[in-house]
Structures are given as structure tokens and as C-alpha cells.
Amino acid sequence: MYFGLSEEQNQFQDYVKKFLSDNVSVDEIRKIANGDDQKLHDDIKSGLMNLGLSGLLIPENYGGLGGDLLSAVSIAQGLGTGVGPISFAGSYVMTPIALSLGGNDDQKDKYLPKIASNEIKFGVGLSEYVAAREDSGIELNKGKASGKALFVIDGDDADFFILSDKGGTMFIVDKNDKGLEVIQLTTVDKTRLYLELNLKNVKAEVLQETENNPFIIQKVIDAGRIILSADSLGASESMIEKAVSYAKERKQFNRVIGSFQAVKHMCAEMAADLEPCYAMLWQAAHSFDHDPDEARLQACQAKSHIAEVAKMVSKKATEVHGGMGFTDLLGLHYWFKRIGLNRQILGGPELVREEAAELQGFNQ
């Protein structure tokens, strides 16, 4: 019995963390967030891709590494610690799972190897299936899709998008389709891109296995929720580290502020609440691949619980930094905002908890 990340998974995570700490300082994050340096952003993306992220979840017979979701979690934690400004949850976790479970053999042959080799890229928009806000929602009719998708993730440089209709049937659209309008949404989190898609009779390549089988889209959403939680966990870990080290240096009243119990106790509270989240997250990822009966409940509970803990950490860690925490100089807000986005994407805590209750038959 061994409960935790394997040596290999820890190593993979360390590579990601090291790449980010060596190459992506707050100054770099700021340039990317402000859109000031496209070349820098491209270099960082390709540097991270060179670690092999794109093929991680793609089966070996399609040119990938055939990893499990826990391996993806270990990467996502690493990306979260350095607010890695790249696509992951949508392009390299939800997409390969959607194609592997939902696609026919032709579709798998056509897309999976090219995703692994980084020749093509997918964005993912399943927000409407979770909760359709405002006028969003897509209708499928005779192979054509019309409607709107909001908060499509990982859409930067995407060649294709995976979307779904209200019933959970997933399909692929080409970004060059004339009926597709791509609109950029500006959120607080500028380390990643969020899109609105407007579809008018866009050609939809349906993933056949997903027709009348909501199990698959739910599985894809579970995976997405687990990965977004891993990202928030990593970001929280980093915020606690920053708060603790700042508190050990900053002096007031002739003492480092980290010697005041008011400050120490905030740090202890953050650490105490975050620590069980690691195990919760890893168990959810493990169940995703090995324990289907428990998987959905664990994914929902991990998404909501970690979102709540991460929110608390992002607030208290900022407070420990005092006025500096509030400034752009320190850039702590990039972590704060990343946590803020992960919390809402694919369902905020209340919505996800309601799903967890439904799964257990609690609301009749």
C-alpha cells in the first residue's frame, strides 16, 4: 500500500516547478498578462511542452505516454505553483479523455497522435452543460451546431474546439469554419485565455459514443474539475510559502512579523486546511481511473472543498503580506486571481456540492 504521488510523478512535477521558477518570474508573468511579449510567451509554452505535457494522457498506441489522471494531477499542481501561463486542463486532459472515450477509431487516429506531437491543439467549452449562463447553449441539428459557448478554456492557438449540446453530446468544430465567431473574454486571470464562441450553422463532427450517453461528458468534466483543483492546490501551496517567507523577513516593532502569533496562526490555519487537500485530490484522481463508484462524488467534493480552502488561503496569504500583498509590484494577485478562476470554471462550489448531493440521492 502506498498512498501518494509516485517517485516518477514527483519528479515530473519537480521538472515543471523548476522550469517555472527558472524561467517565469513575476516580471515575466506580468509581461505575458499584459500581452507585451508574445515571443516570451511562446518560448515558455514550447519550453513546457518540451517536457512532454501534450502526450501525457494520450494512449501509447497513439503516440502518447499513456499516463493516468494522477500523473496529470502531479503536473497541474506544479503548473499551479508557478501560475504556468499555458493550456493544460482543457487541451491536454479533457480533450484526450473526450476523444479516447467518445471518439470512433477514425477520430482517434486523426486527432490523438497530432495532439501528442503538438501539431494540433484543442480548446474546450463545456460550461453550458454544467450551468448555462445568460443566452449561452448550443443546439445540434443534422450535423450543424448553432448557439453560444461561454468560458471556453485553453482556446489560445486552438485549431479545434470540443463543445457539447445540452444533452451532453460532444462534438468538434474547426476554428476556420465560417460560421464560427471567436470573441475574447477578459477575466481577472490573465495567465490563461477564456473565450466566447458564437456558432451559426457550424459543421459539427460528433463524437459518436457521447450521443445519448452523458456518462462520457461527466467523466470529462470530472477530469477537468480534478485538474483545476490541482492547479488551485499548487497555487495555494505557493501562496503559503510566499507568506511564510515574507513573514520571516519583514520587520515591524523590531521583530520579524512572523514571530507574532496573529501572523503565525494565520499561516498555521492555511497550512492545516490545505494539507488534507493533497490526499483528497490524489484519491479523487486515483478513483477516476480505478474506482468508478466513488469517482464522481470524490471529483465533486474535491472541486468544491479545494475551491473553498484555496479561496481562504488566497485571502490570508495576501493579508500576511500587508500593503505589499495588495500591490502589483509583488504580483501575488496573479495567484489570487488564478484561484478565483479555477473556483468558477466547470461549476462553483455551491453548484458542485448540489451535484454531489444529487449523486447520493439527497435531494428529492
Next chain:
Amino acid sequence: MNLEYGPEYEDFRAEVIDFCKEYEGISFENTSSKNISRSEWQKILIEKGFIARAIPKEYGGFGGETDIIKSRIIATEFSKAKIPGGMGGQGIDMLVPTLLEWGTEEQKQHYIQPTLHGEMIWCQGYSEPNAGSDLASLQTKGELKDGNWVINGQKIWTSTAQYSQMMFCLVRTEPQAPKHSGISFILIPMDTPGIEIRPLVDMTLNAGFNEVFFTDVTVPEGNIVGKRGDGWSVANSVLGHERGSLADPNATMNRLNTLINMMKEETIDGRRLIDIPSYRDRLMQVQGKVMANQAHSLRLLSSKINPGQNVKLGGMIQKLVGTELRHEMEALAIDVLGEIGTLYEETPRLKENGSFQFHYMYFLGLIIGGGTNQIQKNIISERGLGMPKEPKVQEAS
């Protein structure tokens, strides 16, 4: 990640399940047909190796090796089958491991077996009115006179003192030494002349604690465990054990299930409590925390059998997180019951024997006791996160 324990352990689990079936419905109540005394039950469990597993046979234990996976399996299956576990208490949980580490051969022979068998009950004499969180400043005085320790002073928060045959006690024997090195660990028979016990009724209305007064209490010199002045180290070698055990994850899961069942049965205007969205959302929040803690306890278990897996911080948070969670869970039960939730003691319309109110208060006690949760936060931040200690304040003149 590998959550399988392996065939050897699954065989063991099957054995435990069979045992649970054999003793299904067992009870310590006289009214039950399957009545058994606690100490008989204790002996059966030791014989099977379900408790006192790693304690040598010559001291009344099972004489096997520590196997925390087996302990976990036992705890889980007993909890599922609602079979009572072994006896706990200060003697079995704290004194026995202490004696195994520090005691003389004679002390081990004399005390461990009757303690394990439930024939010798112990209480712990640590805290004093002016030595709570700052335990090392304790002042109960022990002087060596003619081959005997003569003890004077007062202890407080002494649970089970009124039922105990023995106390293990921290006593200041070296008044000239620095505060941590002037303490000795001494064993005191509770029927020694000069001991007075006054029950201390707590907010649950039980006398869970006592005050114990010592006036020229005289015990033999050989009742010391470890050397003179070693008492702080002796006591601390097992304190960690108590903190880890204050909120058992199996018990927490059982309470959550009790809460869920109650919310399915009780109604407002004919509507089940669990169908009321705001109540249901709070329930789901608590369930999320319970699931996180269950997973965390598996990670801690794993770290004990896989050397090199580092969960130092993970172990330190258990008491803080576990007690706060239980308190929050019981508070939720009271809130969803509303006015009904305030009923207590013997009264019409009482739910679950008043256990929600009882545990709500009891766990507030545990938040304070066993090293207050504020002290836990100091430990987590100083030892876990490497933050500096509070600077020492100059002695007030």
C-alpha cells in the same frame, strides 16, 4: 498510488470480519443477552492480537509486531460492525508505552499486565491551575525524605481520578534546575493518605474531570520512572500519541452518517431537513471536509509503512483539524434541528440521546484540552513552517 493492502491483509480482514460476526450484538449492559464484562472482552481481544499487539507476552500483551495496517483493518471492521473496541484511557494509551520505553524491568512486570487487562485504571497528573498550556511551569513539589517521595500540591483536569487505582504524575523535584529539567515522573497509588479528589463538573454536566490535592503524600523512591529531572522527556515521549488520537476518523465517519440519517428522518412542515437547500449545502460542506480527512489519514498511514514519505506537517495538523471538524459537524446537527436541537438530559422529544449537544460541547472541550488549538497552531507554524518563536518576555518584577 496503490490502495491495495495485499492478500495477506485481505485474509486478515476476513478473519476480523468472521470475528465480528461471531460477537455481533455484544454488549456491556447487564440487560443484554450477549452481556460480557469489559475486562473479559479485553482479554479476548488481546488473545486474538487485536489489541496490545506489540506488547511482549511476558507483560500480558499479544507478543507480536506492530502492524498498523492490521490495526487499521481492525478499527475499520469493528466500526462497521459496531463491535466495541478495546479499552482505552490514560493507562493503556499513555502509561504502557511510556513504561515500555522508560520503565525498569520491575515496573514493567508490576504495572503493564493489570493495566492492559483493565484491572488497574490510571489517571494523568499533569496540568495544574497555573500550569496549563505552559505545562513545564508546574509547581507540585516532591522531596526525597528517608527513601520516600513526599508530594505536596494540586493537579487539575484529571479525568477518571475518582475511578483510578493509580496516577502518573509530573512533580517538581529539582527546584534549582531550569524549569524543563526540574521535573520527575512519579507513580502514585490513589489510596495513599493525603490525596483528596474533588469532582469538576464540566459544561456537558458530567464530572469528566477532577481536581486532585496532595498533602504530604508519601510514595516509595522507586516509584519514579526515568531519572530525577527526566520527567519532561518521559512525559513528552507519548504526548504526541494522545494528540493524534483525539478525533478518530472512523468515529468521525460514523457521526456523519448519523447526521445524514437524522436529516433524512426529521422534517419541517413535512419536508425532510435534507431537502432544504441551505441545510443540504452545509451538510455537503462538512462531508467534503470529512472526505479530505479520511483521505489524509490514509496518507499518514502510508507514510508509516513507506519510510521516506514525508508528511511531517501532515501529522501535526491532526488534532487541530479533527477536533474543529467534529465540533462543526455537531453544530450543524443542532442547527438543522432548531429548537429540538437544544433539548438535553432527560426530556421528551430528545433526539439521538442528546448526543449532538453532548458532542458539540465535548469537542469544544477537546479543542481546548490536549494542548489547546492555539498551542497547536504555534506548533504547526514553528515546527512545521519554521517560523520564529515569540520572543521571551522579561520576568515581571
